[in-house]
Amino acid sequence: MTRQQHAASTDQDLARTVKRSKAPAISRAAAVLRLLGKSENPLGVQAIARELGLVPSTCLYVLRALADEELVSFDPDTKRYALEAGVLTLARQWLRRNQFNDLAQPLLDRLAQTFGATMLGVQTMGLDHMIVVAISQSGQSFQLSTQIGSRFPALISATGRCIAAFGDYSEAELEARFSTLRWDEPPTFAEWKQQVSLARTQGFAVDQGNYISGVTVVSAPVWKARGKPSHALVATGIGSALKRSGLPELQDGLVSAARSLSNQLCGDVSADWT
Amino acid sequence: MTRQQHAASTDQDLARTVKRSKAPAISRAAAVLRLLGKSENPLGVQAIARELGLVPSTCLYVLRALADEELVSFDPDTKRYALEAGVLTLARQWLRRNQFNDLAQPLLDRLAQTFGATMLGVQTMGLDHMIVVAISQSGQSFQLSTQIGSRFPALISATGRCIAAFGDYSEAELEARFSTLRWDEPPTFAEWKQQVSLARTQGFAVDQGNYISGVTVVSAPVWKARGKPSHALVATGIGSALKRSGLPELQDGLVSAARSLSNQLCGDVSADWT
DNA sequence: CTTGGTTGTTCTATATATTGAATAGCACTC
DNA sequence: GAGTGCTATTCAATATATAGAACAACCAAG
Incomplete structure (x- = not known):
């Protein structure tokens, strides 16, 4: 049993953040990254959209953008998404300075x-x-x-x-x-x-x-x-x-x-x- | 002298990616994160916008969204932005699975x-x-x-x-x-x-x-x-x-x-x- | 104290990202 | 092999994120 717990970031929270912000795509992207981080195995578009309360098409575009940036990996066979090694690079840079x-x-x-x-x-x-x-x-x-x-x-x-x-x-x-x-x-x-x-x-x-x-x-x-x-x-x-x-x-x-x-x-x- | 080098991600590249994508805010956000990672010290809005060829106001909104997500830190005194510890969390989750x-x-x-x-x-x-x-x-x-x-x-x-x-x-x-x-x-x-x-x-x-x-x-x-x-x-x-x-x-x-x-x-x- | 050149921030019209329905594919069951 | 329920994906209308200029606040130099 793992001890850590986050302030449960519900769909409600996300919806509020998205509304307020002038760059909602970024809030959605961050939510997707966190979800993929939590998940034990790669997820499909629908699963992610359902979990976060996003429209599937929007979710798809978010995922494609994140994949372009190498923050998310995409398996063309299974059509599943997961975190990609790009996040490592950012973490190292943070640790450095x-x-x-x-x-x-x-x-x-x-x-x-x-x-x-x-x-x-x-x-x-x-x-x-x-x-x-x-x-x-x-x-x-x-x-x-x-x-x-x-x-x-x-x-x-x-x-x-x-x-x-x-x-x-x-x-x-x-x-x-x-x-x-x-x-x-x-x-x-x-x-x-x-x-x-x-x-x-x-x-x-x-x-x-x-x-x-x-x-x-x-x-x-x-x-x-x-x-x-x-x-x-x-x-x-x-x-x-x-x-x-x-x-x-x-x-x-x-x-x-x-x-x-x-x-x-x-x-x-x-x-x-x- | 550090050895590593990336495919120099120029303003041109970013501009092209932004145009193509259906979620340009995400490409901009990723570019900002990479820039902040490369930079030795925290940067202001203008400096970031200039470096990446972004409109300052847009850049500001991107930064605020990233700060909300704890991927970027904001020092209210100096008005400077830097990477924040949130990127660590993502990296750990990637390493785990x-x-x-x-x-x-x-x-x-x-x-x-x-x-x-x-x-x-x-x-x-x-x-x-x-x-x-x-x-x-x-x-x-x-x-x-x-x-x-x-x-x-x-x-x-x-x-x-x-x-x-x-x-x-x-x-x-x-x-x-x-x-x-x-x-x-x-x-x-x-x-x-x-x-x-x-x-x-x-x-x-x-x-x-x-x-x-x-x-x-x-x-x-x-x-x-x-x-x-x-x-x-x-x-x-x-x-x-x-x-x-x-x-x-x-x-x-x-x-x-x-x-x-x-x-x-x-x-x-x-x-x-x- | 004023001026000039910064900076960060607000504001609004418009180009466009987002939506939700329609399409297309795939894997089952009957 | 048609049907059923699921996927991922495309498309066009519209709500809205973005661009660019105007604004405000700061610092340094004269």
Whole structure:
């Protein structure tokens, strides 16, 4: 069972986005790409159109355009479409010019080695979700498998508490989002709010088996600029194992890594100004 | 100096694609994404429009749509656009359901270990280019750095000779493409044709310092179906080092790995037929 | 402070992308 | 072999995305 879940992008959502935008074809194209990404096997025109609430002919034109751009592959025999390798090229280009990754990776590697935990670097995307952009596996212990590019709802687990703590969102917004989350051991909203306050004073957040039973997650926010944190460093591991290798030390290491990263990222910006 | 080069996608090309397509916004969007990928730093609306020959207002709408889809990031302060992490999500999804990668990776790892070479798995995209989709570094020697997602012109180096040898393209097509290639030590078209013939009879191709002086590249084709090869396994290394660790053995290993891979990939297809 | 040359953004007429029905093909069942 | 239900695809009318100019906001130089 895979853990990640997106804000269910329904036909309704797509329809609204398409209406508002001045370039609806692009919203449709993105929806098609996401659908093909989710799907286990290649899909035909009708299946895609039905799933996304598109007109088949429009959907066909979208697919042809995407195939021309090598973002989608087309099998002439089966008339099925799937994602194509062109998306890889874009991803590499993004990774290349992303200083967060370059700076975070060695820090994550060191922490993973020291504490035998699986370390993640995540990028926050408002209250919608966060995206895993860097990973370091400890190698020895059994890993909690997550992959680069995975998306999680914004307020879940330890990082969710950080986002809530340092993002100054209204309580109404938070509660609305909170109510849609799925946890193994869901905290009440009151409990969660208290943990968020604690995170605000401590500078990091902990999830002790709420999101996944038996798994402890620690998260510390990273800033690229003043305002809401843009990223977070995350440590995950089996609760008992993390306790044995020293949870307080891990928390300290994580927080100081996150702080040094924030300094470097903000510093680079000011270097551009000169 | 980076080696890769794309078929220079000029404004002309884009203009033609846009005209032909029934969904021009998508071609524009793809062009914008590629441009942002190439660019070292974030770009403004005008710069993008100028570079791609787009109308600024249209360009703005494209960018806004892409930003809505989290494929492009927008900095409200500087009004600059760049690639966003959404492209990572798509790439991961592509990698997940790609059996070539799953099957090729262990073979590449073994060959890289045995021969101290940098191994690549590439996917061919017609006569336009090929894309690196899997990598295994030997770890010990200093690596010839290439990254997943890199694009190379189709007919370059050893893999180019394989594509020409097993793709049954007309000589006119080949010569047109061949003439645009950049090599360190360019072969004449006649020499190259001879090497292509050799590759056809041997079942693999070698590039001895043509593409990059001092670097030897060996490539063996992989088929996913009858017809043109869809992929290739590639070994690269310093010429002298490869000779020392046994070039004939490397060639044998590469060819047999490619053959076994072809069998598995085609076998899956025939399994679908039953 | 004004001027000149940028930039990003809004606005509206018109060329055109999108729609939904009609067409064409393919694989079954009867 | 005709019929049934599915596909993918084409086509022409119309709703609309786009182009180009006008606008606004900024910065640097005089």
